[in-house]
Amino acid sequence: xxxxxxxxxxxxxxxxxxxxxxxxxxxxxxxxxxYQQHDGGAPTFLSYNALDGLEETGRFSSFxxxxxxxxxxxxxxxxxxxxxxxxxxxxxxxxxxxxxFGKGTTLSVSS
Amino acid sequence: xxxxSQTPKYLVTQMGNDKSxxxxxxxGHDTMYWYKxxxxxxxxxxxxxxxxxxxxxxxxxNRFSPKSPxxxxxxxxxxxxxxxxxxxxxxxxxxxxxxxxxxxxxxEGSRLTVL
Numbered sequence: 712x713x714x715x716x717x718x719x720x721x722x723x724x725x726x727x728x729x730x731x732x733x734x735x736x737x738x739x740x741x742x743x744x745x746y747q748q749h750d751g752g753a754p755t756f757l758s759y760n761a762l763d764g765l766e767e768t769g770r771f772s773s774f775x776x777x778x779x780x781x782x783x784x785x786x787x788x789x790x791x792x793x794x795x796x797x798x799x800x801x802x803x804x805x806x807x808x809x810x811x812f813g814k815g816t817t818l819s820v821s822s
Numbered sequence: 823x824x825x826x827s828q829t830p831k832y833l834v835t836q837m838g839n840d841k842s843x844x845x846x847x848x849x850g851h852d853t854m855y856w857y858k859x860x861x862x863x864x865x866x867x868x869x870x871x872x873x874x875x876x877x878x879x880x881x882x883x884n885r886f887s888p889k890s891p892x893x894x895x896x897x898x899x900x901x902x903x904x905x906x907x908x909x910x911x912x913x914x915x916x917x918x919x920x921x922x923x924x925x926x927x928x929x930e931g932s933r934l935t936v937l
Contacts, residue, residue: 742924743924744924744925744926746926748863752930753912753928753929753930753931754865754912754926754928755928756924756925756926756927758924759923759924759925760924761924796863798865800924802922802924806853806872806877806918806919806922807853807916807917807918807919807921807922807924808853808870808872808877808878808916808918809867809870809877809878810855810867810916810924810926811867812857812864812865812866812867814862814863814864815863815864815865817863
């Protein structure tokens with residue numbers, strides 16, 4: 712079967728740093744993506760790691776360790792607008808036509 | 823121009839009815855998906871199509887029938903609606919193969935409520 716585990720909720724204050732972990736067990740693995748979804752909105756893409764290491768995009772960074780079946784999303788200098796749900800997603804086939812999502816982490820940022 | 827558009831945005835219907843949701847993308851992508859998001863926000867893949875061919879069909883009841891008339895369209899028809907079908911249905915699209923960058927482009931979602 713396929714399973715992706717991430718914490719259900721995380722809380723933090725403005726200006727802080729938060730790390731959202733994702734561990735996965737899937738029949739195929741070709742990459743790990745992260746998505747953000749605000750209430751009532753659609754998921755939007757944040758980052759993608761196909762290889763081990765850290766990818767940085769502004770205040771957000773994503774890390775992957777394929778040997779540990781583990782990745783994380785790091786959010787720095789948190790702002791109120793970062794309050795949202797964050798999903799990790801595994802690309803489960805080589806063609807990239809099967810993206811399996813985790814259950815999401817709700818991040819609440821307070822002032 | 824909206825990249826991935828779904829209609830309708832809201833659907834309220836009675837149990838036992840049949841309904842359809844339409845999706846179109848103007849991004850030139852070759853792969854399209856349907857995801858179901860329930861009240862607990864779990865995003866579950868239902869179907870994926872690549873160049874009009876069905877790739878993924880994830881243990882979805884056969885009351886759900888996707889149809890892809892061309893690469894830019896993927897419609898979802900649901901027969902004999904049940905209460906448990908109430909959810910937000912998201913259409914998405916992406917490149918595949920060497921063009922895949924981990925990014926799906928999602929439509930705004932279609933909120934289905936079955937009474």
